[in-house]
Amino acid sequence: MSHTNQSGEAAECDWESLITTELLNFDSPNNANTYRKSLTPRTAYYTSITSLQQQFGCIVQGEGNEMDNPSTQPGEGSCLTEFAECQDRTASSSQENDCLGGTLSQKTSSEPASHMYRGMRRRCLVFEMVGGRRKHLDENSISVSPTLTQSDGNTPSVDKQPNSIRTPSDSSRCILPGIGLHLNALASAPKDLKVVKHDASIPGRLVIAPGSTATFRSAMADQDSFHQPLALATVEPDIDPSDSGLPHVEDPNQSSAMVVYDEFNQNSPKKKRRRLENDAEPEACKRCNCKKSKCLKLYCECFAAGVYCVEPCSCQDCFNKPIHEDTVLATRKQIESRNPLAFAPKVIRSADSATEDDSSKTPASARHKRGCNCKKSGCLKKYCECYQGGVGCSINCRCEGCKNAFGRKDGSIFMGLEAEFEDDEIDAQDRSSRDGNKHKAVIQNETEQNPESAPPATPLSFGRPLVQRHSFSSKKKPPRSSLPTIGSSSGLYAIPGLVKPQFLPPQSKFDRHFETVQEDELLPDILQGNRSPISGIKSLSPNSKRVSPPHSHSDLGISPGRRSSRKLILQSIPSFPSLTPQH
DNA sequence: GAGTTTGAAACT
DNA sequence: CAGTTTCAAACTC
Numbered sequence: 195m196s197h198t199n200q201s202g203e204a205a206e207c208d209w210e211s212l213i214t215t216e217l218l219n220f221d222s223p224n225n226a227n228t229y230r231k232s233l234t235p236r237t238a239y240y241t242s243i244t245s246l247q248q249q250f251g252c253i254v255q256g257e258g259n260e261m262d263n264p265s266t267q268p269g270e271g272s273c274l275t276e277f278a279e280c281q282d283r284t285a286s287s288s289q290e291n292d293c294l295g296g297t298l299s300q301k302t303s304s305e306p307a308s309h310m311y312r313g314m315r316r317r318c319l320v321f322e323m324v325g326g327r328r329k330h331l332d333e334n335s336i337s338v339s340p341t342l343t344q345s346d347g348n349t350p351s352v353d354k355q356p357n358s359i360r361t362p363s364d365s366s367r368c369i370l371p372g373i374g375l376h377l378n379a380l381a382s383a384p385k386d387l388k389v390v391k392h393d394a395s396i397p398g399r400l401v402i403a404p405g406s407t408a409t410f411r412s413a414m415a416d417q418d419s420f421h422q423p424l425a426l427a428t429v430e431p432d433i434d435p436s437d438s439g440l441p442h443v444e445d446p447n448q449s450s451a452m453v454v455y456d457e458f459n460q461n462s463p464k465k466k467r468r469r470l471e472n473d474a475e476p477e478a479c480k481r482c483n484c485k486k487s488k489c490l491k492l493y494c495e496c497f498a499a500g501v502y503c504v505e506p507c508s509c510q511d512c513f514n515k516p517i518h519e520d521t522v523l524a525t526r527k528q529i530e531s532r533n534p535l536a537f538a539p540k541v542i543r544s545a546d547s548a549t550e551d552d553s554s555k556t557p558a559s560a561r562h563k564r565g566c567n568c569k570k571s572g573c574l575k576k577y578c579e580c581y582q583g584g585v586g587c588s589i590n591c592r593c594e595g596c597k598n599a600f601g602r603k604d605g606s607i608f609m610g611l612e613a614e615f616e617d618d619e620i621d622a623q624d625r626s627s628r629d630g631n632k633h634k635a636v637i638q639n640e641t642e643q644n645p646e647s648a649p650p651a652t653p654l655s656f657g658r659p660l661v662q663r664h665s666f667s668s669k670k671k672p673p674r675s676s677l678p679t680i681g682s683s684s685g686l687y688a689i690p691g692l693v694k695p696q697f698l699p700p701q702s703k704f705d706r707h708f709e710t711v712q713e714d715e716l717l718p719d720i721l722q723g724n725r726s727p728i729s730g731i732k733s734l735s736p737n738s739k740r741v742s743p744p745h746s747h748s749d750l751g752i753s754p755g756r757r758s759s760r761k762l763i764l765q766s767i768p769s770f771p772s773l774t775p776q777h
Numbered sequence: 778g779a780g781t782t783t784g785a786a787a788c789t
Numbered sequence: 790c791a792g793t794t795t796c797a798a799a800c801t802c
Contacts, residue, residue, distance in 0.1 A: 492786055493796045576799055577783045
């Protein structure tokens with residue numbers, strides 16, 4: 195939706211133009227070869243490209259027939275359909291938002307596997323587009339790998355992407371756009387849709403989503419400006435792959451599907467990095483600074499995020515590049531063999547968080563998968579993965595002296611609320627440190643508070659950025675109004691089930707540009723249908739207890755006993771007007 | 778910008 | 790599984 199705006203069609207036109215141009219570039223044999231080169235072995239990769247092409251082609255041509263491909267894989271078909279609708283709507287320039295949120299949710303019924311993939315669709319309009327395009331390719335006798343197909347289902351919403359891509363003036367085509375979870379983080383956020391400005395420094399990135407079922411390649415076609423950025427975004431399944439029926443993406447192929455991004459980034463990492471830092475929107479992409487790991491270990495944020503290192507990185511001896519795809523994949527596989535969840539999102543968002551009501555956004559809705567092990571930071575600094583991910587600590591955490599503003603491990607689930615009271619306990623020091631981290635969060639608040647205005651906007655709010663979202667006022671502890679926000683952060687993660695927190699860029703980076711994505715958009719059907727108890731402050735459905743298994747109490751960071759208390763707390767909170775958009 | 782702190786990742 | 794080392798981000802000055 196980001197691309198849609200008040201300007202309505204005008205904007206759309208620009209977008210199309212841009213895309214068209216990029217597409218052409220991409221299509222050119224030379225360019226195509228370039229991209230294929232590194233991925234050639236990988237069907238997925240190829241597919242991705244194809245998808246990309248299709249995507250753009252679709253946009254350019256304005257085709258709406260993607261829909262006629264119901265037979266495609268579950269996620270895909272629906273995606274196409276939705277996408278088509280979105281396009282239509284967009285064309286009419288009237289309901290961009292619907293596209294993202296309404297459309298997706300509404301369409302579900304028509305889809306075969308809709309139930310399963312619904313969540314995915316929401317998150318990935320972009321992918322949907324891809325899917326559509328893919329279909330196209332198929333017609334053109336281009337084989338699409340299954341992997342890709344799956345990917346499509348997860349594709350991020352097109353709406354958002356377009357914006358990012360489209361910025362007319364943007365030199366950077368960073369496609370941050372879409373990104374899957376991981377990408378999200380990278381790409382994300384930063385882009386203020388309205389200001390659609392891309393950080394040139396963030397050329398395309400390869401995103402390898404470990405578990406991602408969907409891979410999206412944004413075509414940042416403009417290679418010139420982007421240094422060949424082919425961004426591929428992969429989205430992870432909202433739910434456990436097994437649940438969705440989607441294969442876990444450990445498949446190398448899938449991994450391979452990445453954005454092929456540039457090989458040009460290698461020069462002067464420091465300069466690049468510096469440039470990025472100074473850049474107005476440095477936050478756009480993740481950048482590492484690895485010196486010894488060759489960017490082939492989880493120490494490397496890029497690698498861990500499933501993306502290739504890019505120009506902005508200051509890494510040394512980096513192997514996390516398309517040219518070393520095989521190495522990357524092999525390493526990745528090795529790591530996964532050791533720990534299958536190594537590349538899985540670290541933050542698990544509980545179902546409830548996805549509630550549509552802003553009020554329902556609870557901080558506790560998401561929790562770190564493994565929990566942190568902080569000893570000295572009090573879980574108040576980004577050293578803490580929980581804190582960094584914008585989620586509260588849970589019983590899974592082994593932290594000491596937990597003061598996580600998003601929720602303490604001891605059970606203070608609802609930071610927002612409790613924070614008010616508990617914060618008192620927090621010494622000034624803690625606060626200051628917290629404030630420092632959240633300095634920019636405040637800005638975000640407005641956006642969150644007016645999700646509707648912003649949401650569509652976020653081209654990709656995907657991503658890590660959530661942290662930022664938890665904005666407390668920079669100067670104070672989290673205001674009540676912010677409570678929801680806190681919770682929402684998790685919501686930002688596109689996937690209700692899984693998110694990649696680790697990639698959340700520093701808050702500071704995101705805050706500014708961050709645009710809210712409605713959680714519900716991302717919320718999988720399952721979650722919606724069955725809201726966890728926590729789900730909603732406002733709405734506690736009878737089914738509230740039917741929480742999806744994955745979201746155990748532990749996930750929520752609440753012990754069974756605590757659950758009830760938490761619930762009470764939430765319920766006690768009527769609603770947060772500020773957070774609840776009134777339109 | 779350099780140095781320190783921190784905690785995850787990796788290793789033993 | 791626990792302890793130690795390595796690593797790079799986060800943070801401080």
